[in-house]
Amino acid sequence: MEDCVFCKIRKGELPSTKLYEDKDFMVIKDINPQAKIHLIAIPHEHAPYIDMMTEEGVLLLGKIIHKIALNRDKLGLKNGYRLLINQGEDAGQTVGHIHIHILGGEKLKEF
Numbered sequence: 001m002e003d004c005v006f007c008k009i010r011k012g013e014l015p016s017t018k019l020y021e022d023k024d025f026m027v028i029k030d031i032n033p034q035a036k037i038h039l040i041a042i043p044h045e046h047a048p049y050i051d052m053m054t055e056e057g058v059l060l061l062g063k064i065i066h067k068i069a070l071n072r073d074k075l076g077l078k079n080g081y082r083l084l085i086n087q088g089e090d091a092g093q094t095v096g097h098i099h100i101h102i103l104g105g106e107k108l109k110e111f
């Protein structure tokens, strides 16, 4: 999508601190961190909501979660982390492109 911040980041039209990228998704640092470590995993497929994703895209979310788990030490998340997907206005979704927040690097508040 032309006006999507994450699609623009992928194309290099907006700056970001990219930690990882492959053919399916990328991981960047959140510019407004809510924890000591706050990363965002962003599938390349543009879809605002999970119900608008292709089946392949939904399966990719599982692969991303697994990849995060396998690389948690490298990401500085050895002691644990929280994954979060905000969907819609009530949840505070700010970018209309599915993404997984990865929070950690410190003891997170329970909720």
Ligand SMILES: [Zn+2]
Binding pocket: 001, 004, 005, 006, 007, 008, 045, 046, 047, 096, 097
């Ligand atoms: Zn997008």
